Amino acid sequence: MQRSLLLAAFCLALASPAPGQDCPQLLGRWPYGPTLAVAVSGTLAAFGSGSVLLVADVSDPAAPVVIGELDLADWVGDIAVSGPYAYVAAGSRGLVVLDLSQPSIPTQVGSLDTAGIATRIAVSGNLLYVVGSSLGLVVVDISTPTNPIEVGSCAAGEEPADVAVLGDHAYVADSSFGLRVVDVSIATNPHEVGSAATTGEAWGVAVSTNYAYLACDASGLQVFDVSVPSSPSPVGLYDTPGYALGVAVSGGYAYVADFELGLRVVDVSNPASPTEVGSCDTPGHAWGLVLSAAHAYVADEHGGLRVVDTSTPANPFEVGSHETAGPAVAVAVSRVHAYVADRFAGLRVIDFSSPSGPLEVGFSSTPEFAEAVAVSGIHAFVANGDSGLRVFDISTPGSPSEIGSCDTPGLARGVAISGDLAYVADGYSGLRIVDVSTPSIPTEIGWIDTPGYARGVAVKGIHALVADGDSGLRIVDVSTPSSPSAIGSCDTPGSAWDVAVSSDCAYVADGGGGLRVIDVSNPSNPVETGFHDGFTSFDVAFLGGLAYAADYPDGVRVFDVSDPWLPVEVGFAETPGTPWGLTVTGSHVLVADDLMGLAIFDNCQGGLFADGFESGDTSAWSATVP
Numbered sequence: 001m002q003r004s005l006l007l008a009a010f011c012l013a014l015a016s017p018a019p020g021q022d023c024p025q026l027l028g029r030w031p032y033g034p035t036l037a038v039a040v041s042g043t044l045a046a047f048g049s050g051s052v053l054l055v056a057d058v059s060d061p062a063a064p065v066v067i068g069e070l071d072l073a074d075w076v077g078d079i080a081v082s083g084p085y086a087y088v089a090a091g092s093r094g095l096v097v098l099d100l101s102q103p104s105i106p107t108q109v110g111s112l113d114t115a116g117i118a119t120r121i122a123v124s125g126n127l128l129y130v131v132g133s134s135l136g137l138v139v140v141d142i143s144t145p146t147n148p149i150e151v152g153s154c155a156a157g158e159e160p161a162d163v164a165v166l167g168d169h170a171y172v173a174d175s176s177f178g179l180r181v182v183d184v185s186i187a188t189n190p191h192e193v194g195s196a197a198t199t200g201e202a203w204g205v206a207v208s209t210n211y212a213y214l215a216c217d218a219s220g221l222q223v224f225d226v227s228v229p230s231s232p233s234p235v236g237l238y239d240t241p242g243y244a245l246g247v248a249v250s251g252g253y254a255y256v257a258d259f260e261l262g263l264r265v266v267d268v269s270n271p272a273s274p275t276e277v278g279s280c281d282t283p284g285h286a287w288g289l290v291l292s293a294a295h296a297y298v299a300d301e302h303g304g305l306r307v308v309d310t311s312t313p314a315n316p317f318e319v320g321s322h323e324t325a326g327p328a329v330a331v332a333v334s335r336v337h338a339y340v341a342d343r344f345a346g347l348r349v350i351d352f353s354s355p356s357g358p359l360e361v362g363f364s365s366t367p368e369f370a371e372a373v374a375v376s377g378i379h380a381f382v383a384n385g386d387s388g389l390r391v392f393d394i395s396t397p398g399s400p401s402e403i404g405s406c407d408t409p410g411l412a413r414g415v416a417i418s419g420d421l422a423y424v425a426d427g428y429s430g431l432r433i434v435d436v437s438t439p440s441i442p443t444e445i446g447w448i449d450t451p452g453y454a455r456g457v458a459v460k461g462i463h464a465l466v467a468d469g470d471s472g473l474r475i476v477d478v479s480t481p482s483s484p485s486a487i488g489s490c491d492t493p494g495s496a497w498d499v500a501v502s503s504d505c506a507y508v509a510d511g512g513g514g515l516r517v518i519d520v521s522n523p524s525n526p527v528e529t530g531f532h533d534g535f536t537s538f539d540v541a542f543l544g545g546l547a548y549a550a551d552y553p554d555g556v557r558v559f560d561v562s563d564p565w566l567p568v569e570v571g572f573a574e575t576p577g578t579p580w581g582l583t584v585t586g587s588h589v590l591v592a593d594d595l596m597g598l599a600i601f602d603n604c605q606g607g608l609f610a611d612g613f614e615s616g617d618t619s620a621w622s623a624t625v626p
Contacts, residue, residue, distance in 0.1 A: 023571040024556060024589055024601035028356040031071045032325040033577065033595045034284075034301040039079035039086065040292040044103055046086050047297075047305045048076025049324035050596040051576055053088060054305075055103045061295050061307045062320040068104040072096055074576045075595050078120040078288075080128070085109075085145045087128055089118040091576070095130055097145050110146040114138055124165040127151075127187055131160035131172060139187045152188045156180050157195070162246075166207045169193075169229045173202035173214055181229045194230040198222050199237065204246035204257070204288065211235075211271050213254050215244035221256055223271045238274040240264050246288035248296070253277075253313045255296050257286035263298055263306075265313045280316040282306045284326075284344065295319070302326030302344035328592040330539070330581035332375040337361075337397045338590050339380050340598055341370035341581070347382055349397045355588060355600045364400040366390055372425075372456075372581070376417040379439050383412035389424050389432075391439045406442040408432050414456040414467070414498065421481055423464050425454035431466050433481045446482040450474050456498030456539075458506070463487075463523050465506050467496035473508055473516075475523045490526040492516050493533075500542040505529075505564050507547045509540040515549045515557075517564045529564040532557075541584040544605050546570070548589055550579040556591055558604050571604050 033050025040046075043059040053076055055068040074091035081087070084101040095118055097110035116135025121128055126143040137156035141149045156163075157174030164171045168185035174195075179202060181194035200219025205212060210227035220240035224232045242261030247254055252269040262282035268274045284303020289296050294311040304324035310316045326344035333339070336353035347370060349362035369385035378395040388408035392400045410429025415422055420437035430449040436442045452471025457464055462479040472492035478484045494513020499506055504521040514533035520526045535557065539550040545562045551572075556579060558571035577596035582589060589601040 023604040024558060024573045026573060027588070027600045027602060028352070028354070028358055029071075029576075029596070029600065030350050030358040030360060030598040031073075032360075032597045033075075033328065033593075034326055035299045035304050035324045036287045036301065036595075037076050037078045037089075038288065038290055038297045038299040038305060039081045040290050040297050041081040044081075044100065045297055045305065046079050046081060046100070047299060048079070049304070051075055051090075053079070053086065053098065053106060054322075054324075055100060055106055056305065056322060057103070058297075058307065058320075060320075061309070064305060064307060064320050064322045066322060068106050070098065070106045070108065072108075077118060080121050080123045082123050082142075087121055087123060087142070089121045089130055089132075091117055091119075094118050095121070095128070095140060095148055097142075097148060110148055112140060112148040112150060114150075120162040122163045122165045122170070127184075129163050129165055129170050129184070131156065131163045133159045133161070133175070136160060137163065137170060137172060137182055137190060139184060139190055141187070152186075152190045154182060154190045154192060156182055156190075156192060161202065162204045164205045164207045164212070169226075171205050171207050171212045171226065173205040175203065176201045178202055179205070179212060179214060179224055179232055181226065181232055183229070194232050196224060196232040196234065204244070206247045206249045206254070208249045211268075213247050213249055213268065215247040215256055217243050217245070220244050221247065221254055221266055221274055223268060223274060225271070236268070236270075236272045236274045238266050238276060240266075240276070245286070246299075248289055248291045250291050251313075255289060255291060255310065257289045257298060259285050259287070262286050263289065263296055263308055263316060265310070265316055267313075278312075278314040278316050280308050280318055282318070302342075325597065327594045328580070328597050329370070329594065330372045331583050331590050331592045331598060332373045332380070333583055333585050333590060334375045334394070337394075338598060339373050339375055339394070340592055341373045341382060343369050343371065346370055347373065347380060347392060347400055349394070349400055350598055351397070352588070352590070352600055358598060358600060362398040362400050364392060364402060366402075371412065372414045374415045374417045374422075379436070381415050381417060381422050381436070383415040383424060385411050385413075388412050389415065389422055389434055389442055391436065391442055393439070404440040404442050406434050406444055408444070410454075413454065416457045416459050416464075418459040423457045423459055423478070425457040425466060427453055427455075430454050431457065431464060431476055431484065433478065433484060435481075446478075446480075446484050448476055448484040448486060450486075452496075455496065456509070458499045458501045460501045460520070463520075465499050465501055465520065467499040467508060469495050472496050473499060473506060473518055473526060475520065475526060477523070488522075488524045488526050490518050490528055492528070497538045498540050500540045500547070502542050505561065507540045507542050507561065509537040509549060511538065512536050515540065515547060515559060515567060517547075517561055517567055519564060530561075530567045532559055532567045532569060539579075539581045541582055541589075543584045543586075543603065546604060548582055548584050548603075550582045550591065552580070553578040555579060556582065556589060556601065573601055575599050
């Protein structure tokens with residue numbers, strides 16, 4: 001019996017090659033993404049775009065010109081510039097030090113592993129202060145910038161999100177836990193001496209003289225009297241119309257990065273009665289800002305860098321900008337080109353003929369959120385939220401152009417193409433079927449409501465499989481496209497986000513339910529056969545006996561599903577950002593990595609055995625029993 005089982009396992013291994021544990025391997029990245037941080041020194045601005053630090057000449061604030069860049073391989077969370085050096089809070093990489101003395105060639109000259117996620121920093125003299133939710137407050141000696149040395153640390157609350165320093169004290173915005181005041185007079189012994197609750201979650205902090213100013217999310221700007229650091233007390237509040245994430249103070253005014261509602265200017269000359277006097281909307285989401293020479297430089301997420309003239313605080317107005325990419329959330333492939341759905345911008349075309357050095361070669365905007373993309377022939381089809389389905393001519397990949405559209409009643413979240421038909425997962429409006437035989441005039445010809453929230457769709461023959469949120473997997477007969485009919489369903493424990501299909505199995509990215517494997521050989525009675533949970537997944541792809549799942553927020557997981565009753569994880573790779581979408585080709589796995597663009601991996605289809613058979617290593621072999 002045992003011998004028979006071993007033979008069966010051997011046959012399964014031959015039928016579906018299992019990758020080694022070092023797979024998938026990262027081959028290259030297109031690393032650009034949203035702008036979350038900015039710093040200015042003289043005529044130079046340093047700001048992030050995904051994991052890339054960009055250096056721009058802002059001698060003319062109306063025309064910022066990028067003159068240098070460096071990929072840091074993790075997200076640019078915050079930047080401080082002192083002298084010729086830029087100090088970057090670079091996520092899991094900790095603190096990174098760059099020499100900007102030649103701004104066209106920024107060069108890494110030092111780093112410090114902070115043993116946690118570095119999110120925000122402040123510099124005072126020869127000391128740098130870095131905070132993060134997993135590391136508290138860390139004090140770093142930067143008297144030798146090429147060799148930063150940790151000299152002290154303390155918890156500084158529960159979820160420290162930002163830090164500002166004045167004199168002997170560091171002021172920490174502690175997210176939902178308010179304001180923390182830390183005595184840093186002895187760098188080797190920082191210790192908390194005071195705290196105060198805020199009315200909202202504290203994400204940003206600035207300090208001036210006897211007052212601390214906190215950006216408190218939905219509660220706006222809150223002012224604290226810190227003349228006695230051990231007893232900070234609230235004295236004023238102004239509820240901004242958006243979500244206050246960052247703040248800077250100068251000349252009796254607080255400048256607030258207010259997320260969707262841009263820059264707000266608040267008169268704080270009377271701290272007990274802060275009053276808004278001016279505002280300037282921005283096209284993206286204002287995350288943070290710095291002030292320099294009568295200008296505010298705003299880190300505007302997908303809006304990139306925005307430069308606002310603040311010489312008259314009551315009338316701030318934008319004078320210059322440099323746009324960056326937004327969050328990459330989905331990807332489709334045709335030959336050597338990847339078509340990336342940039343949620344807030346549109347369709348980006350990336351040439352990955354050299355996987356180690358992918359390049360953006362084309363772009364076309366969309367009117368709403370680009371949620372998903374599919375490619376067929378010379379056309380790309382984008383599920384565009386409120387704007388339904390958009391059709392692009394990609395016959396020249398470097399110049400994609402929209403040629404047609406079909407509005408849908410819901411929010412277009414997913415799209416699949418089969419022949420001359422596009423199948424759109426349309427949120428609460430179910431499945432919509434669109435005739436795209438004339439791509440310039442896509443026309444809806446059929447639809448069916450689904451009980452849940454249609455997010456993803458795949459097509460197999462005469463059946464459409466819909467990932468329907470809390471209603472799991474729904475199977476629709478589309479043999480008559482004008483009159484689709486529901487014929488089967490399989491509930492899942494999580495919330496179904498996407499689905500991929502092979503001959504007789506569907507693979508569902510089930511949100512918190514992980515990966516679910518469902519037998520659809522009888523479409524009217526789909527049955528779950530196996531699963532792998534313990535992670536959150538928003539997208540899934542299938543190729544050659546392997547299922548690839550986007551593991552939010554960690555990376556890519558690869559499962560051998562040759563036995564649908566027992567999916568086995570055989571590979572994992574971290575991604576530097578947050579993987580939302582992925583696709584697999586004959587050689588590669590491409591991951592839309594939210595904050596940090598597109599990551600390209602090998603697809604684990606190379607070797608036959610994971611146990612060393614090919615190399616002659618027998619250490620992992622199981623014993624045979626007659």
